[in-house]
Amino acid sequence: xxxxxxxxxxxxxxxxxxxxxxxxxxxxxxxxxxxxxxxxxxxxxxxxxxxxxxxxxxxxxxxxxxxxxxxxxxxxxxxxxxxxxxxxxxxxxxxxxxxxxxxxxxxxxxxxxxxxxxx
Numbered sequence: 110x111x112x113x114x115x116x117x118x119x120x121x122x123x124x125x126x127x128x129x130x131x132x133x134x135x136x137x138x139x140x141x142x143x144x145x146x147x148x149x150x151x152x153x154x155x156x157x158x159x160x161x162x163x164x165x166x167x168x169x170x171x172x173x174x175x176x177x178x179x180x181x182x183x184x185x186x187x188x189x190x191x192x193x194x195x196x197x198x199x200x201x202x203x204x205x206x207x208x209x210x211x212x213x214x215x216x217x218x219x220x221x222x223x224x225x226x227x228x
Contacts, residue, residue, distance in 0.1 A: 170207035177210030183221040193224040 123141050129151070130137060130144045137147045175187035184190040194201060201220070209216045 167203060170203040173207040174203060174210050177214060177217060181214050181217060183217055190221070190224075197224045199224055 123144075126141070126144050126148050129148045133144070133147055137143050171187060174190065178184045178187055178190050184193070199220075206217075206220075209220070
C-alpha cells in the first residue's frame with residue numbers, strides 16, 4: 110500500500126492547541142499529547158471558575174456591607190438592611206451598596222434614613 114500524505118488538517122488542529130498552550134511550561138509546551146490534555150484541563154478550570162468568581166464577589170460585597178452597617182451603626186445587621194430595602198422597594202444591588210459603604214459612608218446614612226421603618 111502506498112503512503113498517503115496526510116493533509117494540513119491535523120497540523121492545523123495541533124497548531125491551534127499549541128497557540129492555547131503558549132504560556133505553559135516544560136513538556137506541557139512541547140509535547141502534543143500533553144498540550145491537548147493541559148488545554149482541556151485549563152478550559153474546564155476556567156469554565157468552573159467563572160461561576161465561582163461570581164459567588165466569591167457576591168460574598169465579598171455582602172461582607173463589606175455587613176461590616177459597614179455594624180461599624181457605622183446604620184442597622185443592626187446586613188439582613189435587616191436588605192430586608193428594609195426590599196420593603197421600601199428600593200432596588201440597589203449588593204455591588205453598588207458595597208461600593209457606597211466603602212467609599213462614602215455618609216451616603217450609606219442617607220440610604221438608611223430613606224428606608225428606616227419605624228415600628
